[in-house]
Amino acid sequence: MDFFKVILFLFLVFSFSADIFAQTKTKSTVKPAEKKTEARADSAEADKKGNSKSYKELLKKATTIKGIFDIHRVDNDFYFEIPLRWMQRDFLLVNKISSVPLSINEAGINKGMNTENKVIRFSLNRRAGTVWVKTIVPRVESPASDKITQSVQENFTGSVIESFKIEAYNTDSSAVVVKVNRVFDGTEKSFNDVFNDIGLGTSAKSSLSAIEDIKTFPQNLVVKSLLTTSVTEGNNTMPVSVKVTTNVLLLPDKPMTPRFGDKRIGFFTTPRWYFSDKQQQMESRELITRWRLEPKPEDRERYKKGELVEPVKPIVFYVDPATPPQWVNAIKAGINDWQKAFEQAGFKNAIQAREVIDTADFDADDVRYSVVTYAASPKSNAMGPSVIDPRSGEILESDVIWWHNVMTSLKYWMRIQTGAIDTAASAKNLSSALMANAIRFVSSHEIGHTLGLKHNMEASSAFPVDSLRSPSFTARMGGTAPSIMDYARFNYVAQPGDGVRNINPQIGVYDRYAIEWGYRWLDAGDPHKELPVLQSWIRQHENDPMYKYGEQQDAQNTVDPRAQSEDLGDNNVKASYYGLQNLRHIVPQISTIAATVGEDYYEAGKLLLAAIQQWQMYAGHVLSNIGGFYLENPVQGDGKGAWKPVPAQRQKEAFDYLKKEAFNMPGWLMESQLLAKFLPVQDSPMGPFEYTPYNIRRNAQYDIIYKLLADERLLRMAEAEVFWGKENVFTATELFSRIHAEVFRPTYKGKSLDIYERMFQQNYVDALLVSSGKLLEKLSAKSLYDDCDYMQPKADFNQEPTALRNMNVSLMSRTSEAALLKRAELLKVFRLLERKEKTGDELTRGHYQDLMLRIRRGLNIQ
Structure with missing residues (x-):
């Protein structure tokens, strides 16, 4: 046929x-x-x-x-x-x-x-x-x-x-x-x-x-x-x-009145298309996901006058009967902490945490129950997805998946980030009270997701870095950021002697504002009629950083350095210096904190790896400033611009940090007295995996260099130069000049190179060759489609989508400024090595010849 x-x-x-x-x-x-x-x-x-x-x-x-x-x-x-x-x-x-x-x-x-x-x-x-x-x-x-x-x-x-x-x-x-x-x-x-x-x-x-x-x-x-x-x-x-x-x-015969989303408020959304005879084009909207909270008919006039009333149907979460009893109250407290946010929206007793009294008819998998489900698993995480009525965005039921081993991450975070200022966190055995306090904040964060809130990764940038060292400021503002929906874990900025006690994330100003914006009942019956009111609420706070929302970004290609996971304060360069001071204080204590007499150093090795990863994380926070842009979601009339480059001075400060603290792993992080007893350890499906000192230094250094030279970063710097003028920005040319000078400083001096200096040059040249080689590859039909695939949003199973908004800069990168810069740099290095190939000791000369062979092969130099 x-x-x-x-x-x-x-x-x-x-x-x-x-x-x-x-x-x-x-x-x-x-x-x-x-x-x-x-x-x-x-x-x-x-x-x-x-x-x-x-x-x-x-x-x-x-x-x-x-x-x-x-x-x-x-x-x-x-x-x-x-x-x-x-x-x-x-x-x-x-x-x-x-x-x-x-x-x-x-x-x-x-x-x-x-x-x-x-x-x-x-x-x-x-x-x-x-x-x-x-x-x-x-x-x-x-x-x-x-x-x-x-x-x-x-x-x-x-x-x-x-x-x-x-x-x-x-x-x-x-x-x-x-x-x-x-x-x-x-x-x-x-x-x-x-x-x-x-x-x-x-x-x-x-x-x-x-x-x-x-x-x-x-x-x-x-x-x-x-x-x-x-x-x-x-x-x-x-x-x-x-x-x-x-x-x-x-599903309800009459769907809940939806509420239109706004990019300036971080709610999960579901799409909705509107057609009508009057249109000249289809109307596309995003409906925020939220519970149906409505005042009882007899209370509606009181509600409109500003009185607190109870909703027709409250949000009820049950704590899994399988939860260890010492953590039940902490999980319930994390749920009940949202009461104040709903009171700001006009509802009392709107969210409730309950224990299961009679298990005969209780079934955690029944959609009539929203449950904090306790999962016995080696996975270290927690997750808060929801069941949505896609017709309106109404949340019908939610389940927090609470993996038992999330306490492992909490333990490492507390010890590494706050052990220097909190003796309880650096004790050999963490107290149940300390762990319960940490569990409470994780509970609040995950419940926030079940209420419809997305991560607000920009919230922490609202706090001045030095204010995080103030006991009065942190006590007044609560924790580490204006939103518990940021990944602003624990206060690693505060220093010993500062006297800061409020070091955990807490529900903050932004969270209460977002809940009010999403849940305050408006007797409109039509989401279009609500828009003027919703927009007026945003205008009241549009210039206050405490109310700012910054979407989650791809961690491998961060555009806006203010909206990053696990950074703190309005200057992550300065915050990272403070973090390193605390890290330097805690590393020598690792063997006494994590190792028990008569047992091996497995836990100590894992804690040392956690310290190294924290050092890497600080470097990543700082690195994102270079070639970064501050992104906004402007609307007509607010006078804001959509994008502007990170100030040139901040980018130069970021490079200086990398030069001083990141290009070469500091000796105190790989202290010989510790490494003589144990190595950094990571768990794997095949068992514990140990990292040797040279290998971990080389890999960490290569990761930083490769990311620093990423095409997307260099192309963003070219965009900034074109739009704002090279005299007003930190240019890619200046970046290459600075890193070249740092990598080849001993070569210019004619010195013999030690193993770490050779490693630095090898990593730099290899990163240039690998990325340049990719630029020269012939694009297949599939890779061309992938290069243009910014039109197609993607989301992983049960993961919050990441976005770069409109900052796509990767098209036709083979003929871009990034390709020119990398090839020009390789030629510059080649000419330098030709002049210096006979300087230094025998191993140094062999090293130069090896680099020249690699460059000659990579650029096809005859």
Whole structure:
């Protein structure tokens, strides 16, 4: 069958089945009473054809439970009795993991994780005697009376993912009975494709998979299944059995009034497209994700007058009964800390933390419950995703995944960042009170995500660096930043003797402001009518850095140095110097802090690696100033510019820091007395991995140099030079001049080079050759697409998307200023080595000849 015949065939099939695809918004000419009569007639005719059994005959041996769908179990077969009134209503299919084996636990896949959600509709296919299930992407909206609405309905139809045979109609023909085993027992992937969703790329083995339990409630039903697959790696095949829970949740008949997002406030969003007859182009909006908090009807006038009132339905989080009891109160405190933010939005008792008193009916995987799920796992992290109604952005349920080993990260952060100023953090054994205090801030941060808030990585830049050394300032402002949604871990700026006690992140000014902006109830009924009010709230604080939002960026290509993970203060160069002073104080104590008499130095080795990584992190914070831009999200009338380069003086200060503290790892960080006993240790799937001194120095140095010479950085510097003039910016030419002088200082002096000086030159030349070689590679069709792929936003599973906004500078980099600068620098180095190849000792001369051979080969010099 050729292409045109296929198209014709599909057209005929579609035409024949057009009535099946009719959407709910299409006006019906059948009255409700007539629908019931028609259903009875269909039932009778189906019985005549032998396509379904009688209701009583089918279910005479059934065990039945009542709920949104009555569930009938006959031996090992499960049946849904779906009322006809629920046909064409929106349901949300929510899939969660309930238990996992060791093999994927180690990969960070754990209980409570949400793998896939999708909106579905059940529709009755009378002719075929089946119920079809369609997936719907509810992204579009148009006025019912507009002509374009017909086109919207025809161009945004649902797709059929499943078909169930109607086994029977109930006694009054108001519901149909369908057998559902295959969509929950692993036979079909239409409702649950867990093994693809978690990245295994396999299918369930139906002979080793089964439905374990089904429960039904007034608004949802819950299906629990055990699904088994096998994964082959090399010559080994490993079985993997995962318990999964599928929720089928009835969405509200009337969606919550959405609220439009604004780039100046950090909320997660879901897209919405608006069509109307009056438009000249489609309206594209982002709806913020938030809980439906509304005052009770009888309290609305009091609310409008500014009185605190309780919401119709509060936000309730349950603490997993599996949580170790000594941490329960800390987790609850982190939840309850958001009360003040909601009070600023006009609601009291809006968010509540509860313990599970009766576990008989409690199920953490039931979407009726929002839970802080405690996962026994070696993974060191926490995560706060939410289940969203995509029609409005309403958060329906949230789960914080709390990995037990997050305490490992907290322990290292506290010891490395604050051990110099807090004797409790540098003690051999951390107290439960100290750990509980840290757990409280992590709880608050993750709950912030479940309330709809994104990371605000720019918040910490609002505090002057030296103010972080002030006991009164940190006590008054609370912690390390105006937002707990920044990664502003612990106060590494404060010095011994400063007397600073408030060193943990806390919910701050920005957080309370953002919650008020997103949750204060406006009796508008239309998100368009809210816009003037929402914008006026932003204008009140638009010039105050305490209320500034800075989006999370790609850590490998940071554009705005103010919005970085784990930096502190308004000058990260100055803050990093302070951090190094504290780090220098704590490193000599590592063996006494982390090693126990009679046991090995494994923990001490891990703590030493944490110290080295902290040193690297400071260097990364500083490095981002070079070629950096301060980014804004201006709107008409606010007088702000969208971008401007980091001041030239700050960039020069950043380079001086790198020259002094980062190009060469300081000796005190690799102290011989420590290295004689243990090496830096990192855990790996194959066991602890030890780093030797020369290797770790070389790798750390190469990483800094390679990032400093990144094409994106050099191209941003070229943009700044073109737009602002080279006399007003730190140019790429000056950068190369400064680093060249530093790398080859002993060569110009004719000295013999030691091993570290040779390493510095090798790393520099290699970074230039590698990056230059990439620029010269012929672009394939695929790589060309990747180079232009800034048009396509990407997001990892359960990760917050990162963005560089409009600062894409990578197109046609082969013929860019970056390529010229790198090749010119290599030629400059080559000419220098030609002049100096006979200076220094024998090893130095051999080193120069080696570099010349590399450059000659890399640039194809004959």
